[in-house]
Amino acid sequence: MKCSPITMSLAIALLFVAEPASAGTSVQQLTADALHECALGRQAQTRAERVQHFAQGQAFGEQAVEKDDSSPDAHFSLFCNLGEQLRIDGESLTSLFGFRRMMKELNRTLELAPDHLDALSAKGTVLVRIPAFMGGDKEKGETLLRQVIAREPAAVNARLSLAKSYCANGRHEEAVAIATKALDLAQSLQRADFIPEARQVLSQLRAQAAKGN
Incomplete structure (x- = not known):
């Protein structure tokens, strides 16, 4: 069966998803790695590269949140990658489930840190x-x-x-x-x-x- 472009992109991305964090990896490092991947994804020239970076960033963000659910920056780093994945093919909303999950992370960020400027900008x-x-x-x-x-x-x-x-x-x-x-x-x-x-x-x-x- 021939893969569609979306299926193929996701399959490629899964090959590069981050390995589970070691016990010694700090929440701060995981958060920084997630935000770095989000930034690299924005700069990427091809769709496949963007998918890869955002998938890797999502994995780092999920690990950060799992280690410390009370970290607003961890939740924001996950939001960043989830949100950019929804924008890969433009500004249109392509997944209601994806949108709800993205908003869950954004709202959690602001619940923990109401003055988080990046999150306030994203909310606006x-x-x-x-x-x-x-x-x-x-x-x-x-x-x-x-x-x-x-x-x-x-x-x-x-x-x-x-x-x-x-x-x-x-x-x-x-x-x-x-x-x-x-x-x-x-x-x-x-x-x-x-x-x-x-x-x-x-x-x-x-x-x-x-x-x-």
Whole structure:
């Protein structure tokens, strides 16, 4: 039987999933490894590479959570990889089960650390992107994103999410300005995991702004 592209990608990824953590591997190390894989996955050039990195990152994150369920960073590292797996083929929601599992980890992060800025940024992003019947709230999401930016001036992802939300509401000039700042920050901070997305978002927003004018 011939494998579909998705099945083949998952099969390849499973070959590289992390081995179970040794008793001496710290939660901090597992969390760092999970976040590193998430960042590498964002930078990967091919779908197969992205699947591989996020699957490995998920394995590290699961091990971190298993060792310490009270660690907000462990839960966030797992969320990061689960969320990116849902975005591999674009922004559309492809798995309700996957979405619920992702949100479980995000909500657990904020339950343990209500001021976790990365998690707040992610929460705001989710709220502006998902439909209302699934719990989306564009106004609340934008407020969260603005709060994150105010507290962390170097926030890149929050700016990209806010820019896309503004564009969807017809606020094209503001969207382009915010996305431009996000790209400048990503480049100056050498955030290689965000630079490609920032460039793509800015290009798309400029095109939308041109149409709007």
